[in-house]
Amino acid sequence: MKSIELFVGKYDEDHPTVFPKIIRLFAVLFLNFGVLALLWQLPDTLIRSWMGDREFANWATVYSVLLIIYYGSESFSLTFGGGFFMLGSLFVTQRLSMMFPEDLLIVSGILIGVSAFFFLIGRLISKSLKNFLNDIIYLPIQPVWVLSYLYRWIGLSI
Numbered sequence: 131m132k133s134i135e136l137f138v139g140k141y142d143e144d145h146p147t148v149f150p151k152i153i154r155l156f157a158v159l160f161l162n163f164g165v166l167a168l169l170w171q172l173p174d175t176l177i178r179s180w181m182g183d184r185e186f187a188n189w190a191t192v193y194s195v196l197l198i199i200y201y202g203s204e205s206f207s208l209t210f211g212g213g214f215f216m217l218g219s220l221f222v223t224q225r226l227s228m229m230f231p232e233d234l235l236i237v238s239g240i241l242i243g244v245s246a247f248f249f250l251i252g253r254l255i256s257k258s259l260k261n262f263l264n265d266i267i268y269l270p271i272q273p274v275w276v277l278s279y280l281y282r283w284i285g286l287s288i
Contacts, residue, residue, distance in 0.1 A: 138274065141268075153248050153251055156248050158275065160248065162219050162273060163219060164240075164244075164245060165242065166193070166220065167226055167238035167241060168239075171238065172188070177191075185224065194220050200270065208274060
């Protein structure tokens with residue numbers, strides 16, 4: 131069994147009913163965009179020295195590429211789904227940076243705060259508050275958790 135399947139199984143075990151899973155979906159989306167927006171803000175001179183002065187030469191892109199590589203090491207189908215999700219998230223983050231050039235740090239804080247609220251509500255509903263910190267620890271795996279449900283719905287395996 132792949133390590134990714136163990137993580138997805140653990141998430142399923144922590145959230146046995148449908149409603150917390152729906153709440154978690156929104157939490158994962160907000161957290162992903164918030165973290166990418168935060169990484170977009172970090173100083174990127176080292177990245178730009180490698181990639182040149184391109185718009186997507188930043189830590190958010192490096193994080194996304196590393197996640198796609200990890201997904202590829204776990205599952206061929208996750209490479210496409212995870213890659214599509216992360217690239218789409220990068221484009222949304224880039225749009226946010228254009229809409230709020232001076233306030234992207236505030237936007238990322240709001241997105242992360244909203245996601246923490248959703249995670250907390252989901253944990254309260256599923257009565258597993260002790261695992262709240264796992265939601266933060268397993269940040270890179272959470273898009274895969276969302277993808278696993280989509281894959282099952284359309285009949286694919288992870």
